[in-house]
Amino acid sequence: AQSVSQHNHHVILSEAASLELGCNYSYGGTVNLFWYVQYPGQHLQLLLKYFSGDPLVKGIKGFEAEFIKSKFSFNLRKPSVQWSDTAEYFCAVRKTDKLIFGTGTRLQVFP
Amino acid sequence: NAGVTQTPKFRVLKTGQSMTLLCAQDMNHEYMYWYRQDPGMGLRLIHYSVGEGTTAKGEVPDGYNVSRLKKQNFLLGLESAAPSQTSVYFCAIRPGGLPTSYNSPLHFGNGTRLTVT
Numbered sequence: 001a002q003s004v005s006q007h008n009h010h011v012i013l014s015e016a017a018s019l020e021l022g023c024n025y026s027y028g029g030t031v032n033l034f035w036y037v038q039y040p041g042q043h044l045q046l047l048l049k050y051f052s053g054d055p056l057v058k059g060i061k062g063f064e065a066e067f068i069k070s071k072f073s074f075n076l077r078k079p080s081v082q083w084s085d086t087a088e089y090f091c092a093v094r095k096t097d098k099l100i101f102g103t104g105t106r107l108q109v110f111p
Numbered sequence: 112n113a114g115v116t117q118t119p120k121f122r123v124l125k126t127g128q129s130m131t132l133l134c135a136q137d138m139n140h141e142y143m144y145w146y147r148q149d150p151g152m153g154l155r156l157i158h159y160s161v162g163e164g165t166t167a168k169g170e171v172p173d174g175y176n177v178s179r180l181k182k183q184n185f186l187l188g189l190e191s192a193a194p195s196q197t198s199v200y201f202c203a204i205r206p207g208g209l210p211t212s213y214n215s216p217l218h219f220g221n222g223t224r225l226t227v228t
Contacts, residue, residue, distance in 0.1 A: 099217055100156065104154075
């Protein structure tokens with residue numbers, strides 16, 4: 001079945017550590033890719049998105065993601081995390097009218 | 112987050128009871144979606160609508176029905192609630208109608224926490 005996979009379910013980091021969260025999808029053809037963040041007790045908010053062009057996209061709060069078509073991947077990165085980045089992160093793929101989410105990665109950042 | 116309003120915010124049902132969740136938007140967007148969020152499962156698409164009077168099934172439609180009689184409202188119904196439907200339900204919207212709207216991200220409501228005992 002077509003899907004979106006996030007292999008890191010729970011990541012624990014200290015402040016200033018670098019972050020990379022994996023996202024792979026299995027849809028063929030043209031897709032649009034997103035990363036959303038959900039802070040504790042809140043709804044999902046968009047971090048960044050990729051539609052076309054430069055495969056390295058920059059989002060809010062210092063996050064970036066790289067689209068590697070040959071690997072069907074769209075990994076999220078941040079060079080130096082902060083305590084305020086503690087949240088759950090969701091990768092999502094749009095194919096036609098549907099937006100399909102991965103299972104999420106819970107990030108905990110300790111001071 | 113006034114663009115998407117979900118009611119109620121919380122609800123407790125007994126098995127077999129029915130209820131309707133309302134998603135109301137004031138942004139005149141074409142597309143509306145219902146997701147459920149469960150620990151370890153992420154968000155799963157239940158049903159969605161690409162415009163007034165239209166609905167379509169998502170990934171996990173069983174046990175739910177939807178209606179989009181008015182453009183601004185998208186209703187999610189549970190005819191006979193089951194404990195497996197205990198979840199947090201999110202409504203989301205995005206614009207449509209123009210080629211550029213296809214690239215628009217989803218705008219989410221604050222969620223409805225439903226417990227079925």
